[in-house]
Amino acid sequence: MRAFATLYSRLDSTTKTNRKLGALRDYFSTAAPADAAWAVHFLVGRTLKRLINSRELQTWGAAAAGIPDWLFLECYSAVGDMAETLALLLPPPAESTPLPLHYWVEAVLARLGSLAEDEKRAALVNAWQSMDREQRLVWNKLITGGFRVGVSHKLVVRALAEAGGLPAATVAHRLMGDWTPSAEFFQQLLAKEGGTAEVSRPYPFFLAYPLEDPPESLGSITDWQCEWKWDGIRAQLLRRQGKTYLWSRGEELVTERFPEISEEAERLPEGTALDGEILAWKDGAVLPFALLQQRIGRKKLGPKILDDVPVALLTFDILEKEGQDVRAMPLSERRKYLAEILERLFLPRHILLSPMVEAASWEALAAAREGSRTRNVEGVMLKRLDSPYGVGRQRGPWWKWKINPHTVDAVLIYAQLGHGRRASLHTDYTFGVWHDGELVPFAKAYSGLTDEEIREVDRFVRNHTLERFGPVRRVEPTLVFEIAFEGIQKSTRHKSGIAVRFPRMARWRHDKKAEEADTLERLKGMIQETH
Amino acid sequence: MSAPLLTLTDAGLYCPDGDFFIDPWQPVSRAVITHAHADHARPGSASYLSAQDGVSVLRHRLGPYAQIDALPYGDTQQIIGVRLSLHPAGHILGSAQVRVERGGEVWVVSGDYKTAPDPTCRPFEPIRCHTFVTESTFGLPIYRWPAEQEIFEQIHAFWRENQEVGLATVIFAYSLGKAQRILAGLDTSIGPIYCHGAVDSMNQRYRETGISLPPTTLVTEETHKDAFCRALILAPPSAQRSPWTRRLGDYAGGFVSGWMLIRGARRRRVVERGFVLSDHADWPGLLSSIEATGAQRVLVTHGHIVPMVQWLREKGLEAHGLQTRFEGELDEVSEESESKTNV
Ligand SMILES: [Zn+2]
Ligand SMILES: [Zn+2]
Numbered sequence: 001m002r003a004f005a006t007l008y009s010r011l012d013s014t015t016k017t018n019r020k021l022g023a024l025r026d027y028f029s030t031a032a033p034a035d036a037a038w039a040v041h042f043l044v045g046r047t048l049k050r051l052i053n054s055r056e057l058q059t060w061g062a063a064a065a066g067i068p069d070w071l072f073l074e075c076y077s078a079v080g081d082m083a084e085t086l087a088l089l090l091p092p093p094a095e096s097t098p099l100p101l102h103y104w105v106e107a108v109l110a111r112l113g114s115l116a117e118d119e120k121r122a123a124l125v126n127a128w129q130s131m132d133r134e135q136r137l138v139w140n141k142l143i144t145g146g147f148r149v150g151v152s153h154k155l156v157v158r159a160l161a162e163a164g165g166l167p168a169a170t171v172a173h174r175l176m177g178d179w180t181p182s183a184e185f186f187q188q189l190l191a192k193e194g195g196t197a198e199v200s201r202p203y204p205f206f207l208a209y210p211l212e213d214p215p216e217s218l219g220s221i222t223d224w225q226c227e228w229k230w231d232g233i234r235a236q237l238l239r240r241q242g243k244t245y246l247w248s249r250g251e252e253l254v255t256e257r258f259p260e261i262s263e264e265a266e267r268l269p270e271g272t273a274l275d276g277e278i279l280a281w282k283d284g285a286v287l288p289f290a291l292l293q294q295r296i297g298r299k300k301l302g303p304k305i306l307d308d309v310p311v312a313l314l315t316f317d318i319l320e321k322e323g324q325d326v327r328a329m330p331l332s333e334r335r336k337y338l339a340e341i342l343e344r345l346f347l348p349r350h351i352l353l354s355p356m357v358e359a360a361s362w363e364a365l366a367a368a369r370e371g372s373r374t375r376n377v378e379g380v381m382l383k384r385l386d387s388p389y390g391v392g393r394q395r396g397p398w399w400k401w402k403i404n405p406h407t408v409d410a411v412l413i414y415a416q417l418g419h420g421r422r423a424s425l426h427t428d429y430t431f432g433v434w435h436d437g438e439l440v441p442f443a444k445a446y447s448g449l450t451d452e453e454i455r456e457v458d459r460f461v462r463n464h465t466l467e468r469f470g471p472v473r474r475v476e477p478t479l480v481f482e483i484a485f486e487g488i489q490k491s492t493r494h495k496s497g498i499a500v501r502f503p504r505m506a507r508w509r510h511d512k513k514a515e516e517a518d519t520l521e522r523l524k525g526m527i528q529e530t531h
Numbered sequence: 532m533s534a535p536l537l538t539l540t541d542a543g544l545y546c547p548d549g550d551f552f553i554d555p556w557q558p559v560s561r562a563v564i565t566h567a568h569a570d571h572a573r574p575g576s577a578s579y580l581s582a583q584d585g586v587s588v589l590r591h592r593l594g595p596y597a598q599i600d601a602l603p604y605g606d607t608q609q610i611i612g613v614r615l616s617l618h619p620a621g622h623i624l625g626s627a628q629v630r631v632e633r634g635g636e637v638w639v640v641s642g643d644y645k646t647a648p649d650p651t652c653r654p655f656e657p658i659r660c661h662t663f664v665t666e667s668t669f670g671l672p673i674y675r676w677p678a679e680q681e682i683f684e685q686i687h688a689f690w691r692e693n694q695e696v697g698l699a700t701v702i703f704a705y706s707l708g709k710a711q712r713i714l715a716g717l718d719t720s721i722g723p724i725y726c727h728g729a730v731d732s733m734n735q736r737y738r739e740t741g742i743s744l745p746p747t748t749l750v751t752e753e754t755h756k757d758a759f760c761r762a763l764i765l766a767p768p769s770a771q772r773s774p775w776t777r778r779l780g781d782y783a784g785g786f787v788s789g790w791m792l793i794r795g796a797r798r799r800r801v802v803e804r805g806f807v808l809s810d811h812a813d814w815p816g817l818l819s820s821i822e823a824t825g826a827q828r829v830l831v832t833h834g835h836i837v838p839m840v841q842w843l844r845e846k847g848l849e850a851h852g853l854q855t856r857f858e859g860e861l862d863e864v865s866e867e868s869e870s871k872t873n874v
Contacts, residue, residue, distance in 0.1 A: 012794065015803050016783070067672055068845070074838040075673045080795055088673040088792070423795035451799060452772075 003031055004039055004101045005134040008141075011149045020151060024159030028190075035101040037181035040189070043156045044175065047145040048105075051112040052120065057082060057144070060121050064128060065089035077471050080423020083140030087133065096132035102181075109142060154392055164190030169204070169391050177201035177245075178253065202236040202247040203273060203319045203327065204391045208381060208398035215362045215401065218382065225331060225385050226357040226365055227316055228377040229400050231289050231487070232279035233296075237261065237313060237351070238320075239268040246313075248278075257296065260306070260350040261313050267345055271323030274338070275389075276315035276354060286376045288489055290499065314354040315342065316381075319389055327389035334389070372403045378486065379403045405484040405502075406526055408518040409509055412479040413439055415461040416472045418446065426461040426473065427454055429505075431483055433496075435520035439477055442496040442523065443485065448505030480512040481505045488526050498523055536613070536631055536638045537664070539853060544640065544664070546631055548612035551580075553629050553640050554855075563615070565642025566626035567592050567707060580608075582617045584653070585625020587736040588707060604653065620644040621655030622810050623708030624737055630658055639824060640664040643833070645809065646816035647676060650715045651708075651742050655812075657823030662830065664853065665821055668811040669789055670835035676789070676813045682806050683716045689785055689804055690721050690763050699759035699782035703802065706730045706767040708810050709787060711737050711744060713765065719745045725759065726750065727766035727775065756780035771802070789813070821848075 010023035024043075028036055062072035067089065079085040097104070108127060112120055124143075131139055141147045157175065161168040174189050177200050211218075218224065234249040244265040246255040255262050258278060268274075280287035280295065287309065295301075295309040318338040319327050326334060342353045357380055359365035369380050379402035387397035410431035418427030428446045432439030449457065457479070464476040484506040491499035498520075537546050543555030551561040558575030565571050567588040572579075578598040581589045586601045593599065602608055604627070607616045617627035622643040629640040639660040646655050686702065693700045704710045706729040714734070717724060726734060726747045734744055748754075750764060759779050770776060771784065784802040789809025791797050797805035812820060821829055821843070828849040831839045836852040843850035 013804055015801070065672065071672065071838055071842065074835070075671050078671055078835075079673060079793055084794055085673065088675075418795075424793055425795070425799065451801065455799075 001097050001099060001101050001104055001131070001135050001138075003027060004035060005132075005138045007039065008138045008149060009134050011151055015150075017155065021155060021159055021162075024151070024156065025162050028160055028163035032100060032102075033183040033186040037183060037186035037189075038101050038105050040156065040160070040175070040186065041181040042142065042147045043149075043151055044153050045147075047147070048110060048142075049113065050145050051109065052124070052143055054082060054144075056117070056120070057086070060124060061086045061089065064125055065091065077417065078424060080417050080419055083137060083144045086128075086140045087137040090128055090136060093129075093132045093136065095130050097130040097135060099130075104139065105142070112143070160190065164192075166190065166192070172204045172391055173201070176204055176251065177247065199240045199243065200238065200245045200253070202238060202245070202251075203325075203389075205234060205236070205249050205275070206317075206390045206398065207393040208383075208400040209393060209395050211382065211399040211401040215365065215382065218399070221359065221362055221365065223385055225335065225383045226359060227354055227381045227383070228357060228372075228375065229379045229381045229402060230277040230279055230286065230314055230354070231376065231378045232277040232286070232292060232314075235276060235278045235313060236319070237265055237268075237272075237274045237276065237315070239265055239270065239272045240323075242270070244268075254278075257301070258311050258313075258350075259301070260311060264345070264348055264350045267348075268351075269322065269341065269344075271320060272341065273318065273320035274313070274315045274341075274351075275317035275319060276313045276351075278311055278313050280309045281312035281314075281350075281352075282310055288376060289487065289501065290489055290491075310350075312350045312352050314352050316354040317389060329388065330386045331383055331389075332385040369401065369403060405486055405506075406488060406500075407482050407484045407506055408433060408523060409480050409512055409516065410443065410483045411439055411477045411514045411517045412457070412475060412481060413441060413477050414472055414474055415457070425454055425458045427458070429457075429481075431481065431503075432477070433518050433520050433523060435496075439514075439517075440496045440520055442494070442498060442520070443483055443500050443503040445481075445483060445503045445505050448484075449508065453508055477514050480509040480514060480517050482507045482509055488523065490527060496520060496523075498527065536633055536636060536662070537640070539855070544853075544855065546613060548633055549610040549615060549631065551610060551615075552576075554642065563617075563629055564589060565620065565629060565640065566623055568623070568643065571642065580615075582619075582625045582627040584740055585627065587740050588624055588733065591732065591736055618656050618658050619653035621646060621649060621652060624652045624711070624740060624742060626652060626708075628656075628658060630660065636661055638662045638664065639826075641666055641820075643668070643811060644820065645812045646820060647679060647809075647812075649712050651711045651737060651744075655820065657820055659825050661826060662828045663821060663824045663826035664830045664832060665817065666811065666833035667817060667831050667836055667839040668834040669809065669813050670817055670831070670839040672814045674789065674792060674813045675815060676792075676809060677807055679716065679808065682808050683718075685804075686713070686785065686787075686806055687718050687721060689783070693783045694722060694761050697760045697781075699779050700763045701776070701779060701782045701784045702763060702765050702787060702806075703768045703771050703784060703800075704730075704765060704787040704808075705810070707733050709808070710734070710765050710767075711742065712810075713787060713808070714744050714747065715742075717745060717763065722761040722763060723748065723758070725754070725762050725764040727764070727770050729767045729770075730765045750778060752778065754778065771800075 007023055007027040011020050058072055062069045076085045128136060157168050157172045161171045179185050236247045238245040244262045248254050280292040291309050295305055298305055318334050321337050357368050359368055372379050382399040382401055384397045410433050412429050413432045414430035415426040416428040418425055430441050430444050432441045461473055461475050465473040467474040483503050485500040485503040487501035489499055537544055542557040542559050544553045551563050552559045553563045554565055554571040555562050556573055560577045562576040563580045567585055572589055572592050574593050580600045583601040583603045586599055589599060602617050604617055604619055607614050614632045616630045620626040620628045620642050622645055628642060631638045637660040639658045643666050644655050690700045704713055710730045724747045727750055731749045785804040785806055786800045786802045787806045787808050789811060791805030792807045829843050830851050830853040832853045832855045840850045840852050
């Protein structure tokens with residue numbers, strides 16, 4: 001636990017990537033494999049099931065700190081992070097635990113869930129008493145599941161690769177899919193020889209950067225393959241050793257969530273890996289993302305929802321053919337393989353070939369892209385015909401060229417403290433538009449402002465609060481912001497009657513008064529434009 | 532009981548029987564100043580009274596024409612119907628608590644104060660009183676300061692680490708008070724120390740008042756970048772986002788403030804490192820100081836007023852909030868606006 005706590009504070013006390021990389025590399029080269037495996041688990045953002053609810057933590061934390069509950073909550077609202085609040089409030093430590101990370105995780109943390117309430121509390125208080133300040137913070141982060149320390153997946157992979165003397169792509173691949181943190185796992189992760197590649201393991205996804213320059217900057221359109229940019233769930237479909245695995249980009253195994261796709265996948269040849277997008281798909285057209293989301297939200301998939309919201313995997317790439325990794329082949333070749341395989345499926349209904357957007361010139365493509373909204377797509381993808389299938393996000397071979405978002409001017413009406421690095425600033429905002437002389441809330445947004453602007457809004461919020469409800473403040477409705485969003489549709493769950501997708505602050509309209517903000521009617525008009 | 536000794540007016544905290552204000556935020560005829568920070572010492576009043584040690588730094592803020600009278604710590608002055616004296620608050624050079632007495636009833640206004648040691652100013656002295664007006668900038672139990680020595684070790688380690696990779700070390704800290712406290716604690720054998728103009732002019736005032744500080748060099752446009760790669764440079768927070776930093780070449784920045792105890796606040800500063808060193812009392816410091824005054828009534832200003840008042844009430848004291856315009860919660864902001872006026 002000592003080494004891991006030190007790693008955490010080294011990572012937390014620097015903003016320089018090289019220093020973070022150095023800290024990670026040092027840790028992975030020296031830590032015991034059983035501990036390092038858990039460190040990888042947490043650093044790449046995997047969590048354990050939440051074992052203690054926040055009410056229990058608050059009560060026990062306040063008691064351990066010797067303060068009343070109300071004061072604990074005041075502190076929490078000032079800090080914005082439960083793990084940190086606890087670490088700051090507990091009485092000064094007397095000990096520092098010599099026991100390793102894997103002991104604390106496997107013998108204590110993982111068992112908390114099965115304990116009765118008073119045993120759970122005793123275990124927790126005992127853990128706090130055994131640990132020093134640094135260890136407590138990390139421990140609290142582990143029990144609250146909010147382990148974020150500004151380290152990207154890519155950086156962890158790089159550090160592991162450097163520690164093991166391996167190519168980063170090898171480590172990235174070995175980290176995909178389903179694995180259990182154990183000494184054996186970590187040893188295999190850094191093993192020089194291939195080891196036993198697990199059957200279910202997907203390939204790392206290749207991602208595109210947004211295109212900012214005009215497409216003409218990419219040279220001749222004849223070097224490019226153009227596809228629709230779907231708005232669904234990016235997924236990889238594997239057919240290996242007679243089994244099917246469907247992985248989402250969030251590295252979640254979703255095979256069971258989409259039975260239509262997995263059934264049809266049984267007809268795929270052995271040793272196949274396809275990359276595509278899961279979409280709500282009916283009568284040859286894509287349905288709005290919100291419907292897919294509704295379906296994902298269901299615990300049970302009854303016949304009605306399967307009927308109302310059928311899905312399809314629109315495939316656009318092949319990574320493995322007859323058990324061979326074909327990622328290094330040019331896209332044009334891979335596309336041929338993909339088309340062949342899908343042809344052999346014979347009238348597939350749920351595994352389809354994502355069509356190309358045929359355009360003889362960039363102008364023609366731009367025109368086709370203009371029709372994106374009516375097709376319920378986000379724009380177009382541009383992929384170099386000679387591009388291999390890479391790892392992670394790279395500039396150059398693949399670009400996404402999205403349509404411009406919708407925008408409206410809206411008024412800030414509620415503000416709430418942020419989380420993580422913005423925990424003591426009001427950074428989560430609710431915006432309203434006019435309807436019958438009233439401001440109706442229609443979107444929440446927390447991104448798009450500069451740090452400078454955030455501080456300024458925070459100051460405004462503190463000085464112009466009309467009402468407080470816990471961490472939420474109702475503020476004087478005077479600040480106007482341009483809110484951008486991707487999709488818009490009717491919703492019965494929102495007071496405004498509409499739901500928008502990916503809302504964010506495009507800019508602060510210092511030049512506008514609240515009265516000049518947009519109306520709900522204008523927003524409703526946008527729904528018609530879309531469908 | 533007759534009318535209260537001090538009342539809150541639009542211009543600030545007022546003593547009717549002595550006809551003076553304490554740290555007024557509007558121009559008045561007579562202002563008693565607890566210390567020279569921007570939110571406490573505002574220009575425009577006809578006359579000012581300050582602790583003797585604070586005159587030089589106050590003069591710097593108010594300009595050459597302000598009428599400033601000095602009173603040594605502990606000396607008593609009769610002002611119409613009340614007896615007034617000033618006592619060390621341990622906040623910055625010349626910071627004072629204001630003691631006001633009328634017919635045996637004693638009120639003390641703390642101004643800003645800290646209980647942690649600081650070689651650049653006289654330590655906080657608890658004064659017995661009936662009513663204590665206290666600040667509460669860090670009035671929550673999450674705020675417990677680490678030992679100074681620990682913080683200085685961190686700063687020194689950071690400095691050495693940066694030297695190894697050829698980076699300048701820039702320490703952003705409030706130019707009045709904090710910067711000098713840091714200076715006085717630095718290990719000068721590690722490397723040369725440079726100061727931004729705002730810090731440098733405050734250093735001069737400190738030295739004039741008889742506070743010894745290690746030797747420093749002013750950063751000027753002529754200073755060559757190579758001079759900085761082993762150096763530590765002290766600068767006000769406002770300099771962080773100004774073109775001034777370009778003079779320094781590649782650097783790693785650290786920010787020194789009590790707020791750095793909270794990770795979120797540290798992240799927001801966008802500096803490499805945060806160091807927890809404050810001019811204000813932490814939670815245990817506030818509580819022990821309040822207790823040491825023996826006051827039965829506590830008026831809370833500046834910061835976490837609501838929880839502090841409730842906590843004191845639960846401990847059996849009479850406590851109320853006092854809405855002043857001292858910018859406790861926004862201290863970083865006031866620090867910045869101050870350093871701007873000095874650049
Ligand atoms: Zn002050
Ligand atoms: Zn102040």
